[in-house]
Amino acid sequence: MGLTVDSKPVEEQVPKTPGKFSQWFISLYEVYIFIGRFFKEAFLPPYEFKELMRQCYEIGYRSALLISTTGFITGLVFTKQSRPSLSEFGATSWLPSLVGIALLRTLAPLLTGLIAAGKVGSSIGAELGSMKVSEQIDAMEVSATNPFKFLVSTRVLAATITMPILTFYTAMIGMLGALLNVSVNEGTSATTFFQSSLESITYLDIIASTTKAILFGFTIAIVGCYQGYNSSKGTEGVGKAANSAVVTAMFLIFIEEVVCVQIFSLFNS
Amino acid sequence: MDIIAKKPTDTNTEKVIEIKGLNKAFGNYVVLENASLDLYKGENLVVLGKSGTGKSVLIKIIIGLLKPDSGLVNVLGNVVDEISYQELLALRLRVGFSFQNSALYDSMTVKENLEFPLVRNRKDLSKQEVNSSVEEMLDAVGLSQTINQMPSELSGGQRKRIGIARTLILRPEIMLYDEPTAGLDPITSKDINKLINDVQERYHTSAIVITHDLTCAKETGNRVAMLVDRSFERQGTFDQVFNSGDIKAQPFFDYNFIQ
Numbered sequence: 252m253g254l255t256v257d258s259k260p261v262e263e264q265v266p267k268t269p270g271k272f273s274q275w276f277i278s279l280y281e282v283y284i285f286i287g288r289f290f291k292e293a294f295l296p297p298y299e300f301k302e303l304m305r306q307c308y309e310i311g312y313r314s315a316l317l318i319s320t321t322g323f324i325t326g327l328v329f330t331k332q333s334r335p336s337l338s339e340f341g342a343t344s345w346l347p348s349l350v351g352i353a354l355l356r357t358l359a360p361l362l363t364g365l366i367a368a369g370k371v372g373s374s375i376g377a378e379l380g381s382m383k384v385s386e387q388i389d390a391m392e393v394s395a396t397n398p399f400k401f402l403v404s405t406r407v408l409a410a411t412i413t414m415p416i417l418t419f420y421t422a423m424i425g426m427l428g429a430l431l432n433v434s435v436n437e438g439t440s441a442t443t444f445f446q447s448s449l450e451s452i453t454y455l456d457i458i459a460s461t462t463k464a465i466l467f468g469f470t471i472a473i474v475g476c477y478q479g480y481n482s483s484k485g486t487e488g489v490g491k492a493a494n495s496a497v498v499t500a501m502f503l504i505f506i507e508e509v510v511c512v513q514i515f516s517l518f519n520s
Numbered sequence: 521m522d523i524i525a526k527k528p529t530d531t532n533t534e535k536v537i538e539i540k541g542l543n544k545a546f547g548n549y550v551v552l553e554n555a556s557l558d559l560y561k562g563e564n565l566v567v568l569g570k571s572g573t574g575k576s577v578l579i580k581i582i583i584g585l586l587k588p589d590s591g592l593v594n595v596l597g598n599v600v601d602e603i604s605y606q607e608l609l610a611l612r613l614r615v616g617f618s619f620q621n622s623a624l625y626d627s628m629t630v631k632e633n634l635e636f637p638l639v640r641n642r643k644d645l646s647k648q649e650v651n652s653s654v655e656e657m658l659d660a661v662g663l664s665q666t667i668n669q670m671p672s673e674l675s676g677g678q679r680k681r682i683g684i685a686r687t688l689i690l691r692p693e694i695m696l697y698d699e700p701t702a703g704l705d706p707i708t709s710k711d712i713n714k715l716i717n718d719v720q721e722r723y724h725t726s727a728i729v730i731t732h733d734l735t736c737a738k739e740t741g742n743r744v745a746m747l748v749d750r751s752f753e754r755q756g757t758f759d760q761v762f763n764s765g766d767i768k769a770q771p772f773f774d775y776n777f778i779q
Binding site for chain 2: 378381382385386387389390391392393394395396397
């Protein structure tokens with residue numbers, strides 16, 4: 252018999268906390284409820300157009316410089332690294348097509364997604380987390396404003412709308428990086444470069460890229476909002492919310508990338 | 521300096537808040553057990569109790585931020601846990617809540633903080649009317665000069681005042697103050713106590729003031745309710761509660777600087 256206090260075994264007096272496995276399922280259920288609430292709140296009036304526009308601007312503005320830099324470098328480096336393999340077969344003229352397809356199909360959505368996860372996801376997680384622990388979300392609630400609609404729905408919608416735009420912007424900037432490399436090495440003109448790269452891009456590539464960007468934007472924002480909205484334990488909780496927002500979003504982006512590639516390759520074949 | 525106890529209001533039997541047999545627990549930890557309390561129109565009721573006795577939980581249940589486990593919570597004729605979310609939002613326009621840490625939106629200026637509830641809930645008002653309401657409220661709390669400042673630039677006492685102004689801007693019928701003097705020096709606390717009384721007089725509000733500060737209780741409360749052992753042990757005027765010789769209320773009084 253175990254140690255007893257008040258004639259009850261100690262094991263019976265301490266409330267059982269769910270194990271890690273059960274906790275994982277509980278969290279999954281909570282995320283499911285959170286996403287369900289987003290769809291319910293986002294598309295029912297009253298609409299928060301002003302806040303939505305502000306968030307679109309914030310998300311685009313926050314990521315634009317970093318995306319421009321990394322997009323340009325990626326295009327440039329990818330072209331430089333691909334040249335030796337292609338030149339072995341005397342196919343350097345295929346460089347524009349290769350870069351165009353690679354950027355649009357995978358590099359641009361993935362790169363933009365990862366940068367946005369770090370820049371936007373962490374910012375959303377920290378901002379909402381800080382608002383939660385300092386009772387600003389409760390303050391919104393008691394002043395007859397639906398904080399979920401105002402804070403979560405607008406951010407998720409804004410990220411979902413903005414990500415495809417950012418993705419095509421990254422692809423365009425990446426192409427400029429590639430163009431620089433190609434024109435220096437092969438002396439290709441901009442018109443020839445864009446003609447040959449755009450020729451190889453199909454509507455399916457554009458659809459795949461847009462779908463991934465929408466999915467990544469939604470994931471980044473919903474994860475950031477979920478972590479921030481449910482944060483606790485003061486400043487430590489805010490840090491954890493920001494950290495989890497980035498790590499979870501990046502992990503999910505890679506999984507979604509794999510799933511999307513599999514699905515769209517079925518259409519390609 | 522003597523602290524003058526506030527007098528009870530004239531007999532008013534109209535209840536604006538009615539709480540009966542309220543129970544609330546977090547897991548195995550029981551916070552409120554069979555707690556009953558009434559707030560009458562026009563009075564300031566102070567809820568006193570040690571930290572962690574469930575005072576803030578009580579007003580969060582009243583405003584619908586927390587759900588009771590059982591019991592009746594009737595606010596202005598609405599049973600809080602039975603009404604829809606839309607009805608709850610409408611009720612919140614009539615009940616103001618001033619947070620312990622003010623909970624000002626730290627990414628907005630003082631002006632934007634005050635505008636926020638008004639712009640969102642009173643779409644009939646023109647920009648000019650919103651501006652004049654903001655100016656009037658800032659004037660009422662004596663902080664007109666802070667209009668363009670950020671919350672981080674304000675002192676603790678100023679933040680409390682702005683928090684109260686933001687709550688008042690919707691002209692609520694009931695005010696709920698959560699620890700209005702917590703963390704403030706005695707002089708600033710006195711100013712806040714005066715502000716609570718001014719609000720009652722000027723805007724004819726009824727209020728529940730949650731505190732463990734006896735000076736605040738004595739100066740602002742027409743009535744005092746002592747929360748001990750998860751329910752309201754004693755209710756009455758400040759003197760009735762603390763001159764009663766109640767062994768549960770007395771230690772709280774003995775250890776306070778008001779002695």
